[in-house]
Amino acid sequence: MIDKLVEKIKKTKAPIEVGLDPMLSYVPEHIKEKAYKDFGETLEGAAEAIWQFNKAIVDATYDLIPAVKPQIAMYEQFGIPGLMAFKKTVDYCHSKDLIVIGDIKRGDIGSTSGAYATGHLGKVMVGSKSYYGFDEDFVTINPYMGTDSVQPFIDVAVPEKKGMFILTKTSNPSSGEFQDQLVNGRPLYELVAEKVVQWGEQHMGTCGYSYVGAVVGATYPEMGAVLRKLMPKTYILVPGYGAQGAKGSDLVNYFNEDGLGAIVNSSRGIIAAYKQEKYAKFGPENFADASRQAVIDMREDIGSAIG
Template sequence: MFIDELVKRIKEKKSNVVVGLDPRIESIPKIVKDQCFEKYGNTLKAVGKAILGFNKEIIDYVYDIVPAVKPQIAFYEQYGLEGLKAYIETCKYAKEKGLVVIGDIKRGDIGSTSEAYSNAHLGNVNIEGVIHETFAVDSITVNPYMGGDTLEAFIKEINEKDKGMFVLVKTSNKGSGQLQDLEVAGKKIYEVVAELVDEIGKQSLGKCGYSSIGAVVGATYKEQSKSLRKKMPKTYFLVPGYGAQGGTAEDIIHCFNEDGLGAVINSSRGIIFAYKNAGYTEEKYGEAARTEALKMRDAINKVLIANGKCYY
């Protein structure tokens, strides 16, 4: 199952770090962009090639020290078909390197539309008897705020094809409370969603004791993560908000269970654009990303050990 494979990689690499592959063309090193722009001009194709080359270098430097990567599809979709080609090739390359791939797509709809999203991102499509995989990812993020029936098609693919998903529960952005913190029948909306995730997750439990149906819980809301951990004891948390958004290793400690498992922590800009920090040149952007990923891994492990939650 997806969750068993993820936990296996976490233990092997002694790391709960997920590298978010959210490429911003303006932040990609000039040496990478210039090569592509000289060959293809100032075109969408040039941008797609630059993104792919940049991502491959990052993956080459982190694949042996982190369990997973999380490409955010919007950073690719904005460049149309060329951007999506870069997304597809990035996912394939990451899987070839032995990484778990979480497609950050935040889809959510009902009926046949939800089924189409599920076919694209978790399953496959049947073209006159020939089966094709569209996007090579192991798990996705899903938006449940149209209701529980938005998740049904995804759950089917998860159980049939050993895939996974992380459902948005309490997100890291400042405005999340505007809707997620509203009270309904004495409960916050995010608490209602958490109970839904906990319930549906029971049908996708792995041998590790956790479910392949996880939850997105922001690092920037440590008190809420503490209560959500209790509400969803067998749910794996995907935790955004570390680093550039202000989250620290101390902030995310309550996302973990006493076994030291239960959460993977995402950092995007803080790792992939670490070369901008003092002491690095743009030619060393891969090396800088590796150093930052190791620093993050060690900081999280230090806090886990200090709290008696060592998982290795």
């Protein structure tokens, strides 16, 4: 799947993933009205609204991008109906041949991490049968509990040819509280990066990159440069572009000289593009066209920065 990701990035010339993180406040009124008319102002109504919103954005952008990253929290807040919309979104993206990165930030120990890995990347046995639970292609993982929390994901991912991105240096303002603390003179996130490299050696793609990637926020470009060098064969998932403040020129540090090695996420900047002044001309009715234009502009911004 890392090979497919690299291949699709080369083909689309877009090292971009669309963050499908639908807040109800992003969903245009006409979509909410129809969903509430059909299902009421219920969890089912909310789930229908975000699913229709996602579907329109995927339809308008799938030919331009290699991957999407649905953020499961945005679905989980609507309980079971929300998670059904998550699963529907994953399946629909697969039908459009998109790679799906489940932004789940899970992590636990031993058999418990194994259960998350099974549910999101693998198949669970029920008697003599087996089933995919959510069936993403990649997931994000929180490494605080160490190798015990990551290894079960690798064990499930290897036979499935799927992958993961490990939180290393996150994009948020308080990420430094623990991640930047110096351990023998070096920040903790560098120790995590070294582990990411070790974990990744167990599961390499034929493209030269590992199935075990890292999350490094675009908001810390100097740290990005250090981490890029520490993890030469690691794909970096880069959040923080756009709404969180980072620009194309901040991203140079995250790519290797082959022009590969990073995939940049934008969520709000794309899915709620129609709310920006720049794309206001599209209007709420044509929100998905605004998202398409935002993807094109982002591709251009990053392309001109990384040359």
